[in-house]
Amino acid sequence: MTEPTLSKVNVYKRYLKRQLNLFYLSLTFFTRIPAPKSMYYSPSLLNKSGRYFSLVGLLIAGILSVLFTVITPLFPASISAALLIIMSLLITGAFHEDGLADMADGIGGGMTLEKRLTIMKDSRIGTYGSVTLFMALALKLLLLIELVEISMLIPSLFLGYSLSRAVAASLIYDLPYVADIDTSKSKPLASKQTRFELTLLFIIGVIPVIYFSLTTLLFIALTLFIFRALFKSWLIKRLGGYTGDCLGACQQISELLIYLVIIACFTPYLQA
Template identity: 85%
Template sequence: MTAKAPQNVSLYKRYLKRQLNLFYLSLTFFTRIPAPKNMYYSPSLLNKSGRYFPLIGLLIAGILSIIFTVISPLFPVSITVTLLIIISLFITGAFHEDGLADMADGIGGGMTLEKRLTIMKDSRIGTYGAATLLMALVLKLLLLIELVEVNALIPSLFLGYSLSRAVAASLIYDLPYVADIDTSKSKPLANKQSPFELKLLFIIGLIPAIFFSLTTLLFIGLTLFIFRMLFKAWLIKRLGGYTGDCLGACQQISELLIYLVIIACLTPNLSV
């Protein structure tokens, strides 16, 4: 028994080191935050790192919450929230917003599957993408301002940034990948998820649920369940599966839906 103890500790340490490495890989893929240089990379490991996508959301929400606490006494609410959105875009490199715009251009402007995929790979932004991105950012600005007014911004950021990423990444589990894997920027995420990874996504994504009432969480869960079901069916009809841009679009829409439901539940008309 005593001989096994050091061996078990060693295995546990190696497991933690491996998981930390996966987190660092996820950090470098989804944000511009630097990671340790001794991080080990391989395509298979980068694929597995997607399990920590919601954890990246929690990290970004934590950074934004600290910044909000520091600058909110200095500026009006509208300016403070605008700065938060700009900082968020800088941290992520507008990675998910780019996906939303590209998906809108591709599905809105392409009449065939091949044309849609070609448009989505084009780095230029079109009318559909520009309009969709503008409306999404304006709506996010208005929603975050309202969340400040009802004293719910920080917990909403944590839930919005983590759970929306869990919903987006979960599409990998039960949708086929349709883009050209050799040229796609989301190639590392093209493989299927395991049931363990799917569960881990939502376990991490729901950590901020402790800040909300059960009724609010039920409304959020129902809304996201319906959205994911409809979005999945729509992607199958229009593309036959998902691309990396579709995951970014799903994250952005899910985040906005979470804020909308929270605000709806905090209005005087609903006692939750």
């Protein structure tokens, strides 16, 4: 190859290496999965790694799909679904579930903005958080069981885990961060997203749509669009913006909504 061609190849290699490093950073931030020792860190790089949040979701869904394939001949649907939830919690360290519970406690128990933010930073879980987390996990268990029954579990996992993360991370694009940046566990996510990062999030997040009908996809898109708009408006009224806990809550709710719509689209009424 000529020298200019070699130079271009080296540029592409460096670019791919940088993107892979960003993915590793996203993986270590959002999950308990270890990254290669060659990964390098800086606060600015960790901030940019959020662009691969939905790709992390695809990886988790892949792990859960392999597990389901192994255990489904051995156990009934209810036990298989429960084991998938347990594995998901182990992989993520209940990162997003913790955010859902903290947001419920803060917004449910605080009468002022300062009180809400203080409660959300408290590591202890209260009544609002306990009830919300229990109901969310119980509903997820029932939904996964039903998805097994209609033979749509694996495609639903891929779409649910990737697209829900894209919706959650997209809040960074057009909402201000309101928590104390210096003490927040989500400090790396506090900066604004670029339009490129937002676009990449959703491109990756919608890859699993190839498994679904156009009708199902339209219902999912409409549901998530309405939910995001209402959730964003609610956060502005209650907090004036978002915190890392709010992103976790958004991910959890979006995932449940995706499963609900998929199951609803398999009812005789909508199939008619």
